[in-house]
Amino acid sequence: MFDQITQIFMQYGIWGLFGLAFLDSFIVPVPPFFLQIGMSLIDPTSAMRYATVAFTGSILGAPVGYMLGKWLGKPLLQKLLPEKWTAMATEQFAKNGDAAVLIGSFTPIPFKVFTILSGVFNYSLTKLMLFAILGRGIKFYLIGLLFHLYGKHAKELLDSYLEVTVLGIGALVAIVWLIWKKRKKSA
Structure with a gap:
């Protein structure tokens, strides 16, 4: 199914990438980075442009x-759900939503989960956008930069190290976020 959806959007080139990235934020089950990687593999010299298009969408x-x-x-x-569960989930998202949205913005977890839950739990739209810009920027531009620097060899690097890299960056972001939150409380 992923391949079929990716092929449909690939027909439209850069507009297909934009459309898939836009729709990934709320409905389509296929992450746009598959299409970004495919397009960057075909034309590594345009990888940063593809990153910008996917990021913007x-x-x-x-x-x-x-x-x-x-x-x-x-x-x-x-x-x-019972009202007490909804209230508890809302409270937890208010308390930990910053980390959830930031980390979720660049992990393989579908981005739509975080955009939709942010609305459901009355999370700040401003914070959602700020953390989405940061997290999605890291994700799309990291892929774009790899293809820009290493050309078609970047695919091998992604296949070998993407999961470890994403987990490492996620852990680093979580640690920085926890330190920042702790300092904010003590100030």
Whole structure:
């Protein structure tokens, strides 16, 4: 299914990448970095442009996911879960949402999960956008930079080290975030 969806969007080139990145923020189950990698593999000299297109589409789609969560997700959640569970989840997202959104913005977990949940749990749209810009920027530009620097060999690097790199960056971001939060509390 991923391959079929990726092929459909690949037909439209850079506009397909933009559309997939935009739709990934709230509905499509295929992450745009598969298409970004495919396009960068074909034309490594345009890898940074592809990173910019994917980044822009993803960031522009984030508020759509947020609004869907706010308008549709909250009433659905209230029908499915007891009120105390919803209140507890809202409280936890308010407390840990910064880390969730930041780390989730560049991990393989679908980005739409974080945009929609942000709306459902009344997380700040401003914070969502700030952390999405940071996290999505790291993700798309890291891939773009690899292809820009290493050309087609970057695919081998991604295949070998992507998971470890993403986990390492995620751990580093989590540690920095915890230190920042601790200092903020003590100030």
